[in-house]
Amino acid sequence: MPTVSIIFFSGAGHTTKLAEAINQGAASVAGITTNLISLSGDDIVKGRYDNEEVLAKLDASDAIIFGSPTYMGGPAAQFKAFADASGGRWFAGAWKDKIAGGFTVSMSPSGDKSNTLQYMFTLAMQHGMVWIGQPEKPLQPNGINRLGSNGGVMAQAGQESPEVAPSGGDKLTGELFGKRVAEFTVKIKR
Amino acid sequence: MPTVSIIFFSGAGHTTKLAEAINQGAASVAGITTNLISLSGDDIVKGRYDNEEVLAKLDASDAIIFGSPTYMGGPAAQFKAFADASGGRWFAGAWKDKIAGGFTVSMSPSGDKSNTLQYMFTLAMQHGMVWIGQPEKPLQPNGINRLGSNGGVMAQAGQESPEVAPSGGDKLTGELFGKRVAEFTVKIKR
Amino acid sequence: MPTVSIIFFSGAGHTTKLAEAINQGAASVAGITTNLISLSGDDIVKGRYDNEEVLAKLDASDAIIFGSPTYMGGPAAQFKAFADASGGRWFAGAWKDKIAGGFTVSMSPSGDKSNTLQYMFTLAMQHGMVWIGQPEKPLQPNGINRLGSNGGVMAQAGQESPEVAPSGGDKLTGELFGKRVAEFTVKIKR
Amino acid sequence: MPTVSIIFFSGAGHTTKLAEAINQGAASVAGITTNLISLSGDDIVKGRYDNEEVLAKLDASDAIIFGSPTYMGGPAAQFKAFADASGGRWFAGAWKDKIAGGFTVSMSPSGDKSNTLQYMFTLAMQHGMVWIGQPEKPLQPNGINRLGSNGGVMAQAGQESPEVAPSGGDKLTGELFGKRVAEFTVKIKR
Numbered sequence: 001m002p003t004v005s006i007i008f009f010s011g012a013g014h015t016t017k018l019a020e021a022i023n024q025g026a027a028s029v030a031g032i033t034t035n036l037i038s039l040s041g042d043d044i045v046k047g048r049y050d051n052e053e054v055l056a057k058l059d060a061s062d063a064i065i066f067g068s069p070t071y072m073g074g075p076a077a078q079f080k081a082f083a084d085a086s087g088g089r090w091f092a093g094a095w096k097d098k099i100a101g102g103f104t105v106s107m108s109p110s111g112d113k114s115n116t117l118q119y120m121f122t123l124a125m126q127h128g129m130v131w132i133g134q135p136e137k138p139l140q141p142n143g144i145n146r147l148g149s150n151g152g153v154m155a156q157a158g159q160e161s162p163e164v165a166p167s168g169g170d171k172l173t174g175e176l177f178g179k180r181v182a183e184f185t186v187k188i189k190r
Numbered sequence: 191m192p193t194v195s196i197i198f199f200s201g202a203g204h205t206t207k208l209a210e211a212i213n214q215g216a217a218s219v220a221g222i223t224t225n226l227i228s229l230s231g232d233d234i235v236k237g238r239y240d241n242e243e244v245l246a247k248l249d250a251s252d253a254i255i256f257g258s259p260t261y262m263g264g265p266a267a268q269f270k271a272f273a274d275a276s277g278g279r280w281f282a283g284a285w286k287d288k289i290a291g292g293f294t295v296s297m298s299p300s301g302d303k304s305n306t307l308q309y310m311f312t313l314a315m316q317h318g319m320v321w322i323g324q325p326e327k328p329l330q331p332n333g334i335n336r337l338g339s340n341g342g343v344m345a346q347a348g349q350e351s352p353e354v355a356p357s358g359g360d361k362l363t364g365e366l367f368g369k370r371v372a373e374f375t376v377k378i379k380r
Numbered sequence: 381m382p383t384v385s386i387i388f389f390s391g392a393g394h395t396t397k398l399a400e401a402i403n404q405g406a407a408s409v410a411g412i413t414t415n416l417i418s419l420s421g422d423d424i425v426k427g428r429y430d431n432e433e434v435l436a437k438l439d440a441s442d443a444i445i446f447g448s449p450t451y452m453g454g455p456a457a458q459f460k461a462f463a464d465a466s467g468g469r470w471f472a473g474a475w476k477d478k479i480a481g482g483f484t485v486s487m488s489p490s491g492d493k494s495n496t497l498q499y500m501f502t503l504a505m506q507h508g509m510v511w512i513g514q515p516e517k518p519l520q521p522n523g524i525n526r527l528g529s530n531g532g533v534m535a536q537a538g539q540e541s542p543e544v545a546p547s548g549g550d551k552l553t554g555e556l557f558g559k560r561v562a563e564f565t566v567k568i569k570r
Numbered sequence: 571m572p573t574v575s576i577i578f579f580s581g582a583g584h585t586t587k588l589a590e591a592i593n594q595g596a597a598s599v600a601g602i603t604t605n606l607i608s609l610s611g612d613d614i615v616k617g618r619y620d621n622e623e624v625l626a627k628l629d630a631s632d633a634i635i636f637g638s639p640t641y642m643g644g645p646a647a648q649f650k651a652f653a654d655a656s657g658g659r660w661f662a663g664a665w666k667d668k669i670a671g672g673f674t675v676s677m678s679p680s681g682d683k684s685n686t687l688q689y690m691f692t693l694a695m696q697h698g699m700v701w702i703g704q705p706e707k708p709l710q711p712n713g714i715n716r717l718g719s720n721g722g723v724m725a726q727a728g729q730e731s732p733e734v735a736p737s738g739g740d741k742l743t744g745e746l747f748g749k750r751v752a753e754f755t756v757k758i759k760r
Contacts, residue, residue, distance in 0.1 A: 041616030047648035048611070072660065073530075073692035074644070077651035078617035084641045096325055108518035108528025109489035115692050118308060121321075122643035122685050125340035128325025130374070131311075135286055135318025138488035141538075148488025150315035150453075158521075184320070188377070231428070236421030237458035261464045263502035263720075264454070268427035271457035280452065298708035298718025299679035305502050312453035312495050328678035331728075338678025340643075348711075476705055498688060501701075505720035508705025510754070511691075515666055515698025530695035564700070567758070 002189040004099075004182050005035040005058055008067030009078040013162035014105045015069045018155045021171040022065060022103060025178025032182040035061065039082050049081035055089065063099035063185045064129070065178070066120040069157075070106035070113045075120070083123050090126055099188065100124035101132045101181050102152035103174060105166060109147055109156055117152040132184055134177045143169045144176065153177045192379040194289075194372050195225040195248055198257025199268040203352035204295045205259050208345045211361040212255060212293060215368025222372040225251065229272050239271035245279065253289035253375045254319070255368070256310040259347075260296035260303045265310070273313050280316055289378065290314035291322045291371050292342035293364060295356060299337055299346055307342040322374055324367045333359045334366065343367045382569040384479075384562050385415040385438055388447025389458040393542035394485045395449050398535045401551040402445060402483060405558025412562040415441065419462050429461035435469065443479035443565045444509070445558070446500040449537075450486035450493045455500070463503050470506055479568065480504035481512045481561050482532035483554060485546060489527055489536055497532040512564055514557045523549045524556065533557045572759040574669075574752050575605040575628055578637030579648040583732035584675045585639045588725045591741040592635060592673060595748025602752040605631065609652050619651035625659065633669035633755040634699070635748070636690040639727075640676035640683045645690070653693050660697055669758065670694035671702045671751050672722035673744060675736060679717055679726055687722040702754055704747045713739045714746065723747045 004026045010016040016038065023036045035057055043051040058064050068079035075083070089095050102120035104113045124131050138148035146169045147154045153174050155166035166174075194216045200206040206228065213226045225247055233241040248254050258269035265273070279285050292310030294303045314321050328338040336359045337344045343364050345356035356364075384406045390396040396418065403416045415437055423431040438444055448459035455463070469475050482500030484493045504511050518528040526549045527534045533554050535546035546554075574596045580586040586608065593606045605627055613621040628634050638649035645653070659665050672690030674683045694701050708718035716739045717724045723744050725736035736744075 041618070044614075044617040044647075046611030047614040047617070047619075047646075047651055049617075049647070071654045072657060073696050074650060074653070074689050076617075077614075077619070077647050077654045080644060080650045081617055081647035083644070084647045087642055090642065091327075093325075093327075106528070109526070110491075110493065110534055111518065111528035112494060112530070112692055112696070113490065114492060114494045115689065118311075119644050119685065119689070121308075121311060122341065122682055125323035125325075126643050126682070128323065128340070131321040131323075133315035133318065133321075135283075135315075137281075137283075138491065146489070148486070148491035150318070150492070151312065154490055231426030234424075234427040234457075237424040237427070237429075237456075237461055238421070239457070262467060262470065263506050264460060264463070264499050266427075267424075267429070267457050267461035267464045270454060270460045271427055273454070274451045274457045277452060296718070299716070300681075300683065300724055301708065301718030302502055302506070302684060302720070303680065304682060304684045305499065309454050309495065309499070312492055316453050316492070328681065336679070338676070338681035340682070344680055471707075473705075473707075498691075501688075501691060502721065505703035505705075508703065508720070511701040511703075513695035513698065513701075515663075515695075517661075517663075530698070531692065 001031060001033045002185045003033045003061045004063040004185055005037060005061040006065045006067060007037045009039040009076050011069055014157040014165055015067055017162050018103055018105055018166055018174045019067050021174035022178035025175035026182040028179055029182035029186060031186055039078055041078055044078060044081045047081060049085040059094055062189055063181050065181060066102045068104055068116060070104050070111060070116040073112040073115055075116045093128060096128035098129050099132060099181060099185050100129035105155045105157050107157050113154045114151060121151060132181055136173060136176060145173050191221060191223045192375045193223045193251045194253040194375055195227060195251040196255045196257060197227045199229040199266050201259055201266065204347040204355055205257055207352050208293055208295055208356055208364045209257050211364035212368035215365035216372040218369055219372035219376060221376055229268055231268055234268060234271045237271060239275040249284055252379055253371050255371060256292040258294055258306060260294050260301060260306040263302040263305055265306045283318060286318035288319050289322060289371060289375050290319035295345045295347050297347050303344045304341060311341060322371055326363060326366060335363050381411060381413045382565045383413045383441045384443040384565055385417060385441040386445045386447060387417045387438065389419040389456050391449055391456065394537040394545060395447055397542050398483055398485055398546055398554045399447050401554035402558035405555035406562040409559055409562035409566060411566055419458055421458055424458060424461045427461055429465040439474055442569055443561050445561060446482040448484055448496060450484050450491060450496040453492040453495055455496045473508060476508035478509050479512060479561060479565050480509035485535045485537050487537050493534045494531060501531060512561055516553060516556060525553050571601060571603045572755045573603045573631045574633040574755055575607060575631040576635045576637060577607045579609040579646050581639055584727040584735055585637055587732050588673055588675055588736055588744045589637050591744035592748035595745035596752040598749055599752035599756060601756055609648055611648055614648060614651045617651060619655040629664055632759055633751050635751060636672045638674055638686060640674050640681060640686040643682040643685055645686045663698060666698035668699050669702060669751060669755050670699035675725045675727050677727050683724045684721060691721060702751055706743060706746060715743050
């Protein structure tokens with residue numbers, strides 16, 4: 001069955017909320033299996049990520065959606081450690097032609113989040129993956145894609161707790177994106 | 191029939207050579223029609239591009255590959271004028287779900303070419319397109335993907351004429367990329 | 381006298397408003413002369429910008445602040461035509477060691493504006509300039525740097541007229557940035 | 571005495587060689603003190619960097635030059651862990667107005683190195699630092715700035731050992747860059 005895996009790191013919990021929304025959207029598509037995989041700091045020793053089981057799950061996926069908070073203008077080090085650990089897969093071409101996408105969360109509306117998404121795009125391109133963005137237009141101040149991002153999904157944490165932020169509009173943006181990736185995956189795999 | 195259009199600007203002629211190599215690769219795929227479209231400065235008045243016929247050809251394409259030299263660290267103004275003129279298509283969602291890719295040429299091996307490719311990616315994402323990169327590994331100093339680029343195809347002009355540069359390795363990289371885009375287009379359209 | 385030039389393109393007028401705020405901040409610094417230079421489409425023929433008088437004014441400046449709306453995910457073609465026309469100055473090293481900064485405006489809060497700022501940074505680096513960003517923290521939802529940008533100044537046009545947008549907070553961000561660039565220019569030139 | 575600190579991570583040793591060349595250039599400037607600081611994986615626990623002594627050295631510096639290999643299209647996770655750990659300094663504005671620059675090494679001539687340099691620029695901008703690039707022109711195939719990078723210094727590792735790579739041209743590029751940063755630091759501090 002076509003499988004979409006969402007692999008993400010979350011520090012304070014906001015990115016987990018967005019990941020769950022994306023997972024919900026993907027899982028709503030008939031015939032799709034999803035994996036929601038949270039990266040753990042416990043798997044990082046001296047800055048190097050090591051969890052073969054997680055990487056094997058991604059090997060077996062048709063689409064991989066990357067997620068991380070934006071910390072100091074880029075992906076969290078914990079996410080980057082995972083990306084670095086995918087070097088063996090890069091060399092083997094193991095993720096070539098898989099579908100890819102990305103999402104990120106930071107405090108402010110803009111806040112260098114596009115830098116994180118561009119990094120995820122660069123990572124996916126090194127793997128020879130096919131990138132799908134978030135095509136909804138930013139037409140409503142509090143609605144879908146209110147922040148204005150197409151490379152991937154952006155959400156804002158503000159100074160709120162994960163119970164409150166990301167907002168409903170941001171989570172709906174994530175849900176639609178998850179659905180889009182899953183539908184495209186079904187189309188490619190048919 | 192599935193159609194791949196290559197739309198590019200070339201100043202000194204090096205980008206034309208790379209465009210032709212990509213077109214050759216795309217056209218080699220059974221069942222593919224290609225359009226090789228060169229942007230003309232004559233269609234730009236006061237910095238604004240206007241050629242409805244060209245835009246209509248892209249509307250009728252399944253894949254669009256963008257090309258431009260890298261001038262002063264980004265796409266040539268002539269290419270950017272075309273991109274700006276695609277705003278009506280953006281608003282209408284006319285290019286949503288089309289396949290996209292990009293290529294660029296500059297004097298030096300690195301030379302901010304990735305900035306131009308990232309711009310083309312950003313443009314494609316605004317249109318809701320699906321991005322395909324160049325997955326070949328940089329394993330040989332003068333061979334395929336010798337410069338090391340995966341977001342799209344890079345070629346080097348050096349201080350040579352278009353009769354000599356881009357090199358055979360760079361053009362072969364372009365040819366393989368054109369083939370890849372065309373094959374993916376056939377797969378999606380089947 | 382130390383001179384700060386602000387060179388920008390504006391389509392609908394929002395970028396002009398932000399440019400004026402930056403100019404006001406710069407001009408408030410004792411001992412600073414400013415030039416507020418609007419790029420005109422009339423100087424662009426077939427996609428190439430030509431106005432030697434404008435370039436000579438920049439040659440005579442100690443700091444150059446670049447401004448453009450973000451159109452289709454990057455600087456306006458009119459701004460890019462100016463950037464391409466600076467190639468002669470690049471070759472001569474005419475702007476080496478000058479101070480540089482940038483600003484941009486788009487419809488949505490994030491909206492690929494950072495892509496435009498990164499382009500301006502890349503342009504400045506090719507010229508060997510020294511880049512100064514916007515260091516204010518995004519602490520208030522409607523106040524200084526409310527959008528969260530440090531590479532340069534961002535402002536949002538929304539769907540409002542230039543009489544209303546950018547907001548007071550965005551313009552204040554611009555004013556503080558102009559002051560910062562001017563103060564640094566005085567410091568360097570003393 | 572004006573102080574330039576070079577803080578970097580190196581995996582295989584190539585980045586150390588480039589860091590040493592930059593340090594040599596900086597130390598050649600009269601009246602400059604330099605610190606050459608190698609980030610250690612031992613200071614990273616569960617993906618988080620912690621070494622207060624290193625951060626205090628940077629607090630006491632006038633210029634900070636960031637260095638990292640480019641791994642999987644971005645800065646090494648070990649460098650990113652250090653960047654994330656600078657969040658406290660960001661909040662306190664402790665590095666505001668310090669001089670900043672960057673360097674990176676990867677296998678191929680282009681190879682997404684500009685992505686790493688742009689990340690370092692973004693990091694520096696969040697801290698309110700002033701960015702100095704590498705202004706030498708790429709005029710000789712094997713000489714200074716042969717790869718063509720102005721945002722910072724690039725060097726190529728190829729598939730050679732650190733005894734052989736980076737090349738003499740790449741190291742000379744680094745040395746000139748170190749000198750430039752140190753001279754600018756002296757100028758600012760006078």
